[in-house]
Amino acid sequence: MERDASSPARDGHLPRQAQQGHERDRLSKVVRHQRIIAQLAASPTLRASELAVALSVSGETIRRDLLELHEQGLINRTYGGASRPFALEAARSDRRQVMIAEREAIASVVSSMILPKEVLMLGGGATTYHVARFLAARNRDITVITHDFASASALGTNPTIKVLFCAGRLHPGEGYLLGSQTIASINGYEANRAIVGATGIGARGIYDADEEAGAVYAAMIQRSAEAIVVADHGKFDQLAVAICTRWDAIDRLVTDRQPVGALAGALREAGTDVVVANA
Template identity: 85%
Template structure:
């Protein structure tokens, strides 16, 4: 069925709709559309018109406005969630600091002396590096991230192994075939990785080469730990790094809900909601 035919059918289905006074305002319609997209990756305009009891022309205008605001992707026949894009590393490190430190404190408590840890690059994993350096001893950390290596290097009991590869400008980490070859030369007790976004299918990254590095770390470790704050929930990006079935623990600051929570539970991933009140005082920056 074409988009116009679907819209026409939706308009016909409005014959028994509620009176005008009972219809939603534009702001309310927009909120409903965004809420439905949070629960499903895509929506059809004809189905939205019936659900919201408005004309096809009204739905088209709503979707165009939301698309112009960057809140949805307008598609033929409907809409889909927009893909997440990474802000600059400097900008990412300036937000969600308390949440990320809470996550990092919980993860550092999981790492035991003599363990080998693979640590991916990123804003949240940088805080993990800081907490490992401050609170852990006698571990080996394999990383491709310069800032993480520098933070870990302040602890003389931590052995830091740095992967080879090509520098990703602006991010401060290495990636590419040499980085993956370096990772494949090691075994680890744990891999700790972040993500641009997480959804029902698993974890996503805006850079497919960075995602390939995280996937290699997950594959080489006995336990895979994902670290991500709640702002990453239901955010999609271009590259799927790993499905939930490959993630042993997900450490976050807030429990997910809905379809995302169900996907994590069905995969058998251990959900760890870090307790900010139980964490120690933040580290000096």
């Protein structure tokens, strides 16, 4: 008697037509990779077993996918899954050449917030350097505590601005000071506002590629009545090695584009005000 092609084979294997249909239903590798990256944009970590179920593939297939994405630098392969890749800070000279209009718009907005007689703490970085430039051009009778040579030089062009420079160990590539002496200097002051940048910002808070620089920014935030983070949209959902501060310690994010997704939700939950500067 002939076997019905629509019924399962007695040996447990699917009939040829069913196998072909199953193959057609499977996602291509390109689509799987796209979905893995998209899921990491919504969640900082993923488990391989959950991805295998969600994408209807074997554990071996998902492990190959994760390894390929890791080798391409698109994800970080972890034990049992994957995480977002860490952001690496480009050289400061290179960072100064990008997002100039966006950073100047951010700096202009921050400058307009500052009142005479205020005391500021200003972190190092490409965006905060633009803040220093705008403060020097537009503001008067303020005191700025900084550890950044370029920012101090820019501020020094305005004779009404008092610049207090922190002690510490020089980071030659970045042109600022860091280490225990820098933090001790910061802890000797109180300020109205801290203005700091970041290598990346995510739902958990602000990140820096250098943990010692991150510790300096965290100290500035702790010693100030108000904390302002300045970051362009290119920093959104970027992670780095050190988390400096969580959003519940940040009063305001000044950026050039409205955050969305998990980042926007985290900012709302923490009560962090978002100010969007138009470039």
